Amino acid sequence: VKRRHLFAVLLAVTALVTASCSGDTASAPSTTADPLALVGIVRDDPLVVRDVVLPDVTENAAGVPFAFKARPGELLIGYFGYTSCPDVCPTTLAHLASATAELGGEADRVEVAMATVDPDRDTPERLTGYLRSFTDRGHALRTTDPAQLEEAEDAFGAQSQIVVDDNGTIDVQHSATTYVIDETGTVLVEWPFGVSAADMQHDLEILFDRENGSA
Amino acid sequence: VTASTDAETDTRPQAWAWAVLIAIVAISMIVGAVLIVSSGETEGEQVIITVPAGTAARVDAGEKVELMPSELELTTDDVLVIHNEDDETAVIGPFSVRAGETLRHTFTSPGRYEGVCALNPSGRVVITVT
Numbered sequence: 462v463k464r465r466h467l468f469a470v471l472l473a474v475t476a477l478v479t480a481s482c483s484g485d486t487a488s489a490p491s492t493t494a495d496p497l498a499l500v501g502i503v504r505d506d507p508l509v510v511r512d513v514v515l516p517d518v519t520e521n522a523a524g525v526p527f528a529f530k531a532r533p534g535e536l537l538i539g540y541f542g543y544t545s546c547p548d549v550c551p552t553t554l555a556h557l558a559s560a561t562a563e564l565g566g567e568a569d570r571v572e573v574a575m576a577t578v579d580p581d582r583d584t585p586e587r588l589t590g591y592l593r594s595f596t597d598r599g600h601a602l603r604t605t606d607p608a609q610l611e612e613a614e615d616a617f618g619a620q621s622q623i624v625v626d627d628n629g630t631i632d633v634q635h636s637a638t639t640y641v642i643d644e645t646g647t648v649l650v651e652w653p654f655g656v657s658a659a660d661m662q663h664d665l666e667i668l669f670d671r672e673n674g675s676a
Numbered sequence: 677v678t679a680s681t682d683a684e685t686d687t688r689p690q691a692w693a694w695a696v697l698i699a700i701v702a703i704s705m706i707v708g709a710v711l712i713v714s715s716g717e718t719e720g721e722q723v724i725i726t727v728p729a730g731t732a733a734r735v736d737a738g739e740k741v742e743l744m745p746s747e748l749e750l751t752t753d754d755v756l757v758i759h760n761e762d763d764e765t766a767v768i769g770p771f772s773v774r775a776g777e778t779l780r781h782t783f784t785s786p787g788r789y790e791g792v793c794a795l796n797p798s799g800r801v802v803i804t805v806t
Contacts, residue, residue: 502771502781618765618772620792636791638770653770655787 499667500660501641501650510539511646513616515576515602515609518585519592527574527600530646535570536668539640539648541619543579544591549637549654554595557639560661561596567669569598576602576613578621578635617648641668720753720782725768727795732764735794743795744768748803755782756803768793769801 516524531537538557542550554575561568573596577583580603583591592599604610614620621635637654641664650664725744734741750756757780760766760773769791773779783805793801 498782498784500784502779504777504779506777615765618767618774620767620772634792636767636770636772638772653789653791655770655789657785657787660785 497667499650499664501652501656501664502638503650504648508617508640508648508651509646510616510640510642510648513613513646515604515613517574517600518603519589519599519601522585524585524603527602528646529574529642531572531642531644533644534672535572535644536649536665536672537642538571538573539617539642540573540575541578541614541617541621541635542575542637543577543633543635544583544587545579545631546633549635553637553639553654554592556656556658556661558595559658560665563658563662564665564669567665570669571665572596572598572600574600574602576604576610578610578614579623579631579633580605580610582631641665720751720755722755722757723748723750724757724759725795726759727762727766727773729761729763731762731766731795740797741795742797744793744801746793746796746798746801748801750783750803750805752783752786752805754805755780766795767791768795769803 510529513529514526515529517527518524529537529539540550540553540557542553544550554573557573561571564571573592575588575592577588583603585601585603588601588603589599592601604613610621617638617640619636619638621633624632624634626632639652639654639656639661640648641650641652642648649668652661652664727743731741731743748756756771757778758766758768758771758773759778760775763775765775766773770789771779771781785805787805789803789805791801792799795801
């Protein structure tokens with residue numbers, strides 16, 4: 462009787478374990494990533510950009526100093542681009558606008574700071590109008606000092622270069638990463654160009670959940 | 677009859693003790709497996725790129741270095757690890773890696789990432805994640 466009981470128990474448990482393991486394998490999704498992981502780039506040693514200051518020409522064409530850090534309890538999105546950009550900048554900003562709009566009440570806790578890499582053509586009025594076509598919570602940043610722009614770009618690991626050929630055609634080359642910054646001026650996540658609006662929304666929701674202490 | 681009854685009384689508790697013990701072990705195995713999957717510890721392949729010291733100087737001197745292909749094809753959950761052992765920031769497509777920094781990124785979504793890259797003669801890199 463003792464052996465029969467023990468054998469039955471072993472058989473049942475073995476079947477249970479086998480079924481569970483084979484079930485996991487058969488039903489596993491193609492992507493097994495942690496749903497609470499951020500899609501964008503997260504560094505072990507994050508960028509800290511609170512000391513980066515550029516003139517904010519949104520309200521005053523002369524510019525008032527703007528530091529790259531979010532208001533308390535908010536997130537700041539930093540981006541280096543230019544208004545004549547035919548594809549990358551409008552796509553990125555449109556994705557960002559879409560992602561932010563989907564946040565509901567949290568949308569009012571997101572600001573965007575766009576620094577132009579093409580200050581000659583991006584006048585304060587043009588840059589401000591361009592940014593406002595994507596968000597009403599934006600800071601248009603513009604410096605005519607190349608060294609100040611380069612210093613700001615270096616802090617983010619961003620690059621830009623403007624080349625004018627013999628025909629006067631202006632070619633602007635620039636990195637197109639978007640940076641999510643907290644109130645301490647720490648870059649929490651970086652989105653390379655190509656990250657979708659849905660993934661941006663995903664990351665922002667996770668960051669706000671963390672801020673709210675619910676994740 | 678009495679002897680038989682005593683035998684039953686002695687053996688039943690031992691069988692159930694074994695059953696409980698084995699069940700606990702089995703449930704622990706199942707829960708552990710589920711936790712490993714749900715915590716995202718399952719990773720894809722790891723692609724490691726190392727930028728040796730002196731690379732930026734070689735590029736600045738006009739040398740065409742070839743430390744990585746111009747196209748990388750990855751799948752979701754693959755991990756790109758970039759070790760920058762140089763003394764200048766290395767730019768590999770969308771990744772800007774500071775001097776001495778190791779950047780590790782897991783691709784959780786399909787996508788196409790393109791940008792400058794001085795680590796191959798074309799000067800650019802395209803990373804496709806499917």
